[in-house]
Amino acid sequence: MSDAGTQHPVAVIIGMMGAGKTRVGREVSQMMGLPFKDADIEIEREVGMTIPEYFAQYGEPAFRKVESDLIRRTLDDFGGLFALGGGAPMTPATQDALADYIDGGGRVIYLQADPKEAMERANRGGGRPMLNGGDANARWMRLFEQRDPVFDRIANVHVRTHGSTPQMAARKVMNMIEERVVHVGVVSADDYNVRIGEGAMNHLAPVLGDKPARIALIHTQPVQRHSDRARALLRQAGYEVSDIVIPDAEAGKTVTVANGVWERLGAEGFTRSDAVVGVGGGAATDLAGFVAATWMRGIRYVNCPTSLLAMVDASTGGKTGINTAAGKNLVGSFYTPAGVLADMTTLASLPNDIFIEGLGEVAKSGFISDPEILRILEEHAGELRAFDGASFLGTPLEDVVAELIERTVHVKAKHVSADLKEAGLREFLNYGHTMGHAIEKMEHFRWRHGNAVAVGMVYAAELACLLGHIDRDLVDYHRSLLASLGLPTSWNGGSFEDVLAIMHRDKKARGNKLRFVVLDGGPGRMMHLDDPPADAVEEAFRRIQH
Numbered sequence: 017m018s019d020a021g022t023q024h025p026v027a028v029i030i031g032m033m034g035a036g037k038t039r040v041g042r043e044v045s046q047m048m049g050l051p052f053k054d055a056d057i058e059i060e061r062e063v064g065m066t067i068p069e070y071f072a073q074y075g076e077p078a079f080r081k082v083e084s085d086l087i088r089r090t091l092d093d094f095g096g097l098f099a100l101g102g103g104a105p106m107t108p109a110t111q112d113a114l115a116d117y118i119d120g121g122g123r124v125i126y127l128q129a130d131p132k133e134a135m136e137r138a139n140r141g142g143g144r145p146m147l148n149g150g151d152a153n154a155r156w157m158r159l160f161e162q163r164d165p166v167f168d169r170i171a172n173v174h175v176r177t178h179g180s181t182p183q184m185a186a187r188k189v190m191n192m193i194e195e196r197v198v199h200v201g202v203v204s205a206d207d208y209n210v211r212i213g214e215g216a217m218n219h220l221a222p223v224l225g226d227k228p229a230r231i232a233l234i235h236t237q238p239v240q241r242h243s244d245r246a247r248a249l250l251r252q253a254g255y256e257v258s259d260i261v262i263p264d265a266e267a268g269k270t271v272t273v274a275n276g277v278w279e280r281l282g283a284e285g286f287t288r289s290d291a292v293v294g295v296g297g298g299a300a301t302d303l304a305g306f307v308a309a310t311w312m313r314g315i316r317y318v319n320c321p322t323s324l325l326a327m328v329d330a331s332t333g334g335k336t337g338i339n340t341a342a343g344k345n346l347v348g349s350f351y352t353p354a355g356v357l358a359d360m361t362t363l364a365s366l367p368n369d370i371f372i373e374g375l376g377e378v379a380k381s382g383f384i385s386d387p388e389i390l391r392i393l394e395e396h397a398g399e400l401r402a403f404d405g406a407s408f409l410g411t412p413l414e415d416v417v418a419e420l421i422e423r424t425v426h427v428k429a430k431h432v433s434a435d436l437k438e439a440g441l442r443e444f445l446n447y448g449h450t451m452g453h454a455i456e457k458m459e460h461f462r463w464r465h466g467n468a469v470a471v472g473m474v475y476a477a478e479l480a481c482l483l484g485h486i487d488r489d490l491v492d493y494h495r496s497l498l499a500s501l502g503l504p505t506s507w508n509g510g511s512f513e514d515v516l517a518i519m520h521r522d523k524k525a526r527g528n529k530l531r532f533v534v535l536d537g538g539p540g541r542m543m544h545l546d547d548p549p550a551d552a553v554e555e556a557f558r559r560i561q562h
């Protein structure tokens with residue numbers, strides 16, 4: 017964001033008078049150890065008089081010129097938190113300066129206080145020339161009606177502070193500043209962002225936009241507390257919410273469930289301008305995406321993943337789908353979301369075993385593309401294996417997990433941006449899945465996906481080693497790293513013949529030829545392994561049996 021030798025604010029705060037721009041801005045700067053600047057105070061320092069005096073002596077146009085010049089300068093030479101005066105964003109020159117700042121990666125945060133709370137606070141202590149003359153509340157409301165739509169459009173981050181103390185409001189602002197954003201380019205559809213951080217769900221309304229009137233909120237019972245928050249945010253933003261609870265986990269990924277949702281959408285008059293929001297694990301976001309992809313041949317949807325695996329994998333990339341009697345994910349559509357909001361606060365209720373299975377897909381991304389993921393996993397294996405959602409937020413482990421999520425999503429974004437429909441490169445995301453899916457099916461889906469994939473990666477490593485593509489040390493490293501995370505590295509649940517038959521039905525197979533993706537030399541270097549020798553395929557299977 018910064019040009020050489022210049023610095024830009026970490027965030028600019030705008031909002032109505034009394035919203036808390038100064039008070040909350042100072043709280044945030046203290047929490048983040050950053051300097052704080054209040055435009056009004058800087059202006060008074062520059063002109064050598066109070067703002068009311070300047071207004072009285074020179075009038076508002078002259079004041080707005082001084083103000084916009086100072087704001088433009090500060091945006092290019094200050095690296096802390098910068099709070100603007102209430103009317104500042106209404107000046108075209110300031111709007112241009114803020115647009116340039118956002119283009120450079122800046123955050124303009126609209127602090128959306130409850131009008132009643134802000135009005136009351138704005139009238140404390142006076143000193144606000146825009147409220148002089150007549151009923152201050154009436155003037156405040158008139159200004160709000162003029163300014164709110166403009167602030168809403170100018171800001172790229174929106175933080176509601178209704179009922180929040182300054183400290184609570186500051187925490188929300190800080191979460192928005194610290195959140196991580198991964199951009200996913202899509203060749204044949206609109207790009208979208210994956211937002212990762214506490215409070216990411218606050219982006220629901222800006223991501224959905226103002227077109228939808230109705231939102232189908234699809235979720236499962238175990239994530240009720242998180243879908244309650246999504247529902248409240250949607251209703252506060254003015255949407256009509258159809259609450260649709262589906263069966264949990266794989267039981268929710270069926271055509272019967274999808275049909276039930278289609279019937280609801282039909283009965284409630286959902287049109288192409290309406291939207292779907294999926295809240296839950298990967299099964300829920302798969303079903304929600306499938307319904308969005310098929311209702312009227314495609315309506316907007318936003319995923320709010322609540323499990324680690326859903327955050328790092330299932331919710332991103334546009335694969336939507338349901339299961340059939342013939343197997344998993346055999347019916348579906350490539351259909352990309354309008355956005356993915358991975359709200360870290362949802363992990364507070366995630367059971368340990370489900371967090372650990374998500375590490376399987378994180379490790380996979382390390383092996384296929386980003387060795388730094390492997391290093392982080394190794395360094396923090398003990399803490400990760402002991403994950404406890406109830407005590408997780410606000411600890412150093414939260415930053416470690418956020419980094420792992422961001423990196424893993426980057427790996428997925430790189431593959432899906434270049435190859436949405438899995439013609440080649442995207443198949444590398446299937447590392448460990450040929451055997452992994454066979455194990456899931458042999459276990460009648462009692463095994464969790466990430467666990468099966470972990471064994472599948474050990475299998476793929478053994479196969480690659482047998483054929484001279486990687487050395488024994490790297491195979492052993494697969495076992496030691498995955499085991500240190502609490503993931504399984506062997507399986508004894510069925511015959512080679514049965515597994516082989518299932519692998520021949522893998523979507524990477526071509527005709528009667530097996531196809532695998534394996535490491536070629538080391539982490540980050542992948543290759544397609546087509547039609548490997550039958551004896552190696554069987555020997556590798558023997559080696560994953562304990």
Ligand SMILES: NC(=O)c1ccc[n+]([C@@H]2O[C@H](COP(=O)([O-])OP(=O)(O)OC[C@H]3O[C@@H](n4cnc5c(N)ncnc54)[C@H](O)[C@@H]3O)[C@@H](O)[C@H]2O)c1
Pocket residue numbers: 236238239264265266269296297298299300302322323324325326329330331332333334335336337344345362363364365366367370373465
């Ligand atoms: N579309 C894709 O690209 C893609 C990629 C990977 C996996 N998937 C699919 O995702 C599914 C696996 O996802 P998953 O591992 O999230 O399984 P899941 O959706 O079955 O969730 C696992 C369990 O955890 C619960 N849960 C989720 N978040 C929770 C939270 N915050 N608090 C408490 N409980 C929570 C769920 O209710 C469920 O009981 C599979 O169906 C798989 O096929 C899809």
Ligand SMILES: Nc1ncnc2c1ncn2[C@@H]1O[C@H](COP(=O)(O)OP(=O)(O)O)[C@@H](O)[C@H]1O
Pocket residue numbers: 031032033034035036037038039040102137138140177180181182183185
């Ligand atoms: N969330 C909040 N809860 C309680 N009081 C607040 C809150 N935000 C601001 N205040 C108080 O309201 C008054 C106006 O806040 P201020 O930050 O000056 O508003 P602004 O800069 O947006 O005009 C101050 O007395 C401040 O301490």
Ligand SMILES: O=C(O)C1=C[C@@H](OP(=O)(O)O)[C@@H](O)[C@H](O)C1
Pocket residue numbers: 329332333335345377438442445446449
């Ligand atoms: O986005 C993709 O390409 C992936 C889809 C899923 O595999 P399947 O397509 O085999 O279900 C997932 O498990 C894998 O991690 C990556």
